[in-house]
Amino acid sequence: MDFSFSDEQLMFREQVLKFARKEIAPRAQQHDLESRFDWESWKRLGEFGILGLHFPEEYGGSGADVVTTVLASEALGESGVDGGLTLSYGAHTFLCADTIFAHGTEEQRRKYIPPLATGAKVGCMGLTEPGAGSDVASLRTRAERKGDTWVLNGSKMFITNGGIADVALIYAKTDPAAGHAGISAFIVEKGTPGFTVSRNLIKMGVHSSPTSELVFEDCVIPAENLVGSEGNGFMMAMQTVEWDRSALLAPFIGAIAFLIERCTRYAQQREQFGRPIAYFQGVRHKLADLKIFLEAARSLVYRIAWCKDQGRPLNHLEAAVAKLFVGDWSLGPTNDAMIIMGGYGYCHEYDVERIFRDSRLAPIGGGTSDVQKVLISRLM
Amino acid sequence: MNFDWTAEDLDFKSRVAALFDSESVTALEGLERAELPELKATTGMFLRRLSETGYLSLGMGPEAASETLRLMAGQEEVALFSGSLFLAVETTARLFGGLLKGFGEPEQVRDILEPLFRGEIVAAVAMSEPAGNEPGTSRTSAREDGDSFVVNGRKSFASNGPIADYIAVTGEVDGLLAVFLVEPRMEGVAVGTRLQTLGYNGVAVSSLDLTAVRVPRSRVLGPFRDAKPLEWLRQIDNLVLSVASVGLMHRTLAEARRHASGHVRDGKAVGKHQEVRFKLAEMLTLAQTAQLLAYRTAWLHATAADEAPTLIHCAKVFSAEASERVASLAMQIAAGDAYVSGNVVERGYRDAKYAAIAGTTSELARMSIAQDLLNLHRV
Numbered sequence: 001m002d003f004s005f006s007d008e009q010l011m012f013r014e015q016v017l018k019f020a021r022k023e024i025a026p027r028a029q030q031h032d033l034e035s036r037f038d039w040e041s042w043k044r045l046g047e048f049g050i051l052g053l054h055f056p057e058e059y060g061g062s063g064a065d066v067v068t069t070v071l072a073s074e075a076l077g078e079s080g081v082d083g084g085l086t087l088s089y090g091a092h093t094f095l096c097a098d099t100i101f102a103h104g105t106e107e108q109r110r111k112y113i114p115p116l117a118t119g120a121k122v123g124c125m126g127l128t129e130p131g132a133g134s135d136v137a138s139l140r141t142r143a144e145r146k147g148d149t150w151v152l153n154g155s156k157m158f159i160t161n162g163g164i165a166d167v168a169l170i171y172a173k174t175d176p177a178a179g180h181a182g183i184s185a186f187i188v189e190k191g192t193p194g195f196t197v198s199r200n201l202i203k204m205g206v207h208s209s210p211t212s213e214l215v216f217e218d219c220v221i222p223a224e225n226l227v228g229s230e231g232n233g234f235m236m237a238m239q240t241v242e243w244d245r246s247a248l249l250a251p252f253i254g255a256i257a258f259l260i261e262r263c264t265r266y267a268q269q270r271e272q273f274g275r276p277i278a279y280f281q282g283v284r285h286k287l288a289d290l291k292i293f294l295e296a297a298r299s300l301v302y303r304i305a306w307c308k309d310q311g312r313p314l315n316h317l318e319a320a321v322a323k324l325f326v327g328d329w330s331l332g333p334t335n336d337a338m339i340i341m342g343g344y345g346y347c348h349e350y351d352v353e354r355i356f357r358d359s360r361l362a363p364i365g366g367g368t369s370d371v372q373k374v375l376i377s378r379l380m
Numbered sequence: 381m382n383f384d385w386t387a388e389d390l391d392f393k394s395r396v397a398a399l400f401d402s403e404s405v406t407a408l409e410g411l412e413r414a415e416l417p418e419l420k421a422t423t424g425m426f427l428r429r430l431s432e433t434g435y436l437s438l439g440m441g442p443e444a445a446s447e448t449l450r451l452m453a454g455q456e457e458v459a460l461f462s463g464s465l466f467l468a469v470e471t472t473a474r475l476f477g478g479l480l481k482g483f484g485e486p487e488q489v490r491d492i493l494e495p496l497f498r499g500e501i502v503a504a505v506a507m508s509e510p511a512g513n514e515p516g517t518s519r520t521s522a523r524e525d526g527d528s529f530v531v532n533g534r535k536s537f538a539s540n541g542p543i544a545d546y547i548a549v550t551g552e553v554d555g556l557l558a559v560f561l562v563e564p565r566m567e568g569v570a571v572g573t574r575l576q577t578l579g580y581n582g583v584a585v586s587s588l589d590l591t592a593v594r595v596p597r598s599r600v601l602g603p604f605r606d607a608k609p610l611e612w613l614r615q616i617d618n619l620v621l622s623v624a625s626v627g628l629m630h631r632t633l634a635e636a637r638r639h640a641s642g643h644v645r646d647g648k649a650v651g652k653h654q655e656v657r658f659k660l661a662e663m664l665t666l667a668q669t670a671q672l673l674a675y676r677t678a679w680l681h682a683t684a685a686d687e688a689p690t691l692i693h694c695a696k697v698f699s700a701e702a703s704e705r706v707a708s709l710a711m712q713i714a715a716g717d718a719y720v721s722g723n724v725v726e727r728g729y730r731d732a733k734y735a736a737i738a739g740t741t742s743e744l745a746r747m748s749i750a751q752d753l754l755n756l757h758r759v
Contacts, residue, residue, distance in 0.1 A: 001382055001384065001385060001386075001389075001449055001675055001679055002381055002382040002679065003381060003675075003676045003679045003680070004381060004683070005381060067381060260753060260757075261757050264753045264754060264756075264757040265757050265759050267754075268754065268758070269759055278750075278754055281743075281747065283750075284746065284750035284751070285743075285746045285747075285750070287749070287750040287753050287754075288694075288697070288745075288746035288747070288749035288750045288753075289746070291690070291694060291749050291750075291753060292694045292697055292698050292749065295673060295676075295691055295694045295695075296669050296670075296672075296673045296694070296698050297669075298676075299669075299672040299673060299675070299676045300668075300669060300672060302381065302383075303672065306381050306382070306383050307383070318668070320661075321664065321665045321668050321669070324661065324662075324665050325665050325669050370658070373657065373658045373661035373662070374654075374657070375661075376660075376661035376664055376665065377657035377658065377660050377661045378657075380637075380660065380661070380664050
C-alpha cells in the first residue's frame with residue numbers, strides 16, 4: 001500500500017486551491033444568498049480547466065487521472081467554494097459530459113465534449129422522476145422510435161442545472177416491459193420543441209445550483225441523439241456511480257477541511273470568560289471531531305478514485321460505504337462547526353451556515369443513505 | 381498511490397492467518413477463562429508459532445517504523461481471532477521488545493531480544509501510576525548505587541504482569557526518564573494479584589510494587605534527555621489499539637451476521653428484516669472506514685510523515701468509538717444469544733471499552749488533535 005500522491009498531483013491541488021480561493025470562493029456567499037448561478041465563476045472554472053479536467057486534450061480537457069480530478073474537487077471545497085457551484089460542476093462534468101464521452105459515438109464526442117469541457121455549454125443529467133429515484137426501473141418517461149427520430153414524453157425531477165443546461169442527457173424507457181434493460185439515454189438540446197423547464201425548485205442548500213423539473217411533451221429528437229446502444233441506459237447510469245462516489249463526494253470532504261481552518265482560527269480570536277474559546281475543552285473536542293471525520297472520509301473516497309484509475313470495475317460495496325459514511329457522518333461535524341461559531345455560525349455572514357445547509361444534501365443526493373444501507377447489506 | 385497489499389505483504393498475512401486453524405480458535409476461546417499457568421502456556425505457544433512467521437521481529441523500535449504497514453497486515457489477522465492474544469503478543473513484542481530494540485544498546489538487550497524473537501518469553505511494560513501518567517510526575521524513581529540503580533515505586537497496571545518473564549518499568553533518575561528491566565524473581569519486585577477486568581480477560585493484568593529493587597546498570601535504558609521513548613510507546617500502543625478495535629469490529633460483525641442468517645422471526649431470518657440489515661450495513665461501514673484509516677495511519681507512521689502523530693490519534697479515537705458502536709449493534713442483533721457470557725459478541729461488548737481508555741484516552745487524544753490544529757492554523 002502507498003497512500004502518497006505524485007508531486008504533479010499535489011502541485012495541481014495547490015494550484016486549484018490557490019486559484020479557487022482567489023477567484024471563486026469570494027463570490028460564493030453572495031450567489032448562495034441570492035440563489036443565483038454564478039456564470040462568471042463558471043467561466044473561470046472552464047478557463048482554468050476544471051470542468052473538463054479528465055477528458056483527453058483533443059476533446060478540450062487536460063487528460064488528468066481520476067485521483068487528480070478528485071483532489072481538484074476536494075480543493076474546491078477546501079477553498080470555500082459553495083456546494084452549489086461544485087454540485088453544478090459535478091452534474092455537468094461527470095453525470096452528463098462523461099457519460100456522453102464514455103458511451104457516445106465519435107460524432108457525439110466531437111460535437112458535445114469540447115464545449116462542455118470548457119464550460120461554453122452547460123450540461124445536466126435527467127434520471128430521477130417525480131415517482132422514480134433510486135428505483136430506476138420505475139421510470140415513466142417514454143421514448144418511442146418514429147422513423148429517424150425519437151419522441152420523448154414524461155417529466156424529470158430534481159435535475160441539477162436543469163434550468164440552465166444547453167445539453168441534457170435524459171434517461172427514458174424505450175421498452176417499458178423490459179425493466180432495467182428497457183432504459184436508454186438521449187441527448188436533448190436546449191430549445192428543442194416540447195422540452196421545457198416547468199419550474200425551478202427552492203431548496204434548503206446548494207442555492208447557487210439551479211434545480212428544476214423538466215417536462216417532455218412530444219419532444220422530437222434525431223435518432224442519432226441516442227447515446228450508447230438501446231436498452232443500455234441503466235448500465236450507463238450506474239457507471240456514473242464511480243464519479244458520484246469520488247469526485248462528487250470530494251467537495252463535501254474539502255468543505256470539512258475549510259471548516260477546520262475557519263473554526264480553528266475563529267476559536268483563537270473569539271473570547272469568552274476572559275480567554276479565547278479555543279482554551280475550552282468542549283471547543284477543542286469539536287475541532288478534533290472535524291479532523292477525525294475528515295481523515296476517515298478521505299481514504300474511502302481516494303480508494304474509489306484509485307480503483308477507477310486502475311481500470312477496475314467499481315466495487316459497489318466500497319462505493320456504498322464511502323457514500324454512506326460521507327453522507328451520514330458529516331452531519332455531526334458540520335453541526336459542531338456551527339456550534340463553535342455560535343450566533344455567527346447561524347448567520348449567513350459566515351460560510352459555516354451555508355456549508356451546514358449544503359452538507360445536508362450528502363445523505364440524500366445520488367442515492368439516499370437508506371439506499372446505501374440496502375446496497376451494503378445486500379452485497380456484504 | 382496504491383490500495384493493494386504487496387505480494388510480500390499478502391504472503392506474510394496469509395502465513396499469520398494460517399496459524400489460526402479451528403484447533404487454535406478453540407485454544408483461544410479457553411484463553412479467556414484460563415488460570416495463569418494455562419494462560420502463560422497458551423500465550424507462549426502462540427508466541428512461538430508467530431515467531432516462525434517473522435511476526436515478532438517486525439516494527440521493533442523507531443528505526444523499524446518502515447515495517448509498520450507490513451506488520452499491520454499480520455496484526456489484523458491476530459486481532460481478528462483473539463483480542464486478548466493480540467494485546468498480550470503486542471505488549472511483549474512491539475511495546476517491550478520495541479522499547480529494548482529502539483532505545484537500548486545492542487549488547488545490553490541482546491540476551492533478552494533473541495529469545496523474545498523466538499517467542500520464548502512473555503514480557504510486560506509498566507507505565508501507569510496511581511497519580512496518573514503525565515510526563516515528569518512519575519513517583520517511580522531510582523538512585524545510582526555503584527553499578528546498580530536502586531528503584532522504588534508503584535505501577536497501577538501492567539498487562540501480562542502476572543505471567544511476564546521481564547517487565548520494563550518506566551521511572552526517573554534525577555528527573556530524567558529511565559526504563560528499568562526487572563524480573564519478577566528479583567528481590568523487592570512484587571507483582572500484584574491478577575486484577576479482574578471488564579474485558580480482555582485473556583490478558584493478565586496486575587499492579588507492580590518495587591521496593592529497593594537493585595537493577596544492574598546493564599538492565600537500565602537511559603536516563604534519557606527527553607521523553608521520546610514514552611512518546612514512541614504511546615504511538616505504538618495507540619496503533620496497536622486501533623488494530624485491536626478493527627479486529628473486534630470484524631469479529632462481532634461476523635457473529636452478528638451468523639446469528640442474523642439463522643435466527644427466524646415472522647417466518648424469515650432476522651437478517652432479512654430491514655432494521656437488522658441497516659444495522660449490519662452501519663457496522664460494516666464503520667469497520668471498513670476504521671480499517672482504511674488504520675492502514676493510512678500506519679503508512680504515515682512508516683514514512684515518518686509530519687502528520688503521523690495527529691493521524692494516529694484520529695485513528696485510535698475513531699476505531700475505539702466505532703468498535704463500541706459496532707459491538708453494541710451486534711449485541712442488539714444477536715440479542716439473547718449475545719447476552720450469554722462467553723459469546724463472541726458479549727466478549728466484544730466488554731472488550732470494546734478498553735480501547736477508549738487505554739493508551740491515550742479519547743479525551744486526551746482529542747485535546748492533542750485540537751492542539752495540532754491550533755498549531756497549524758495559528759492566528
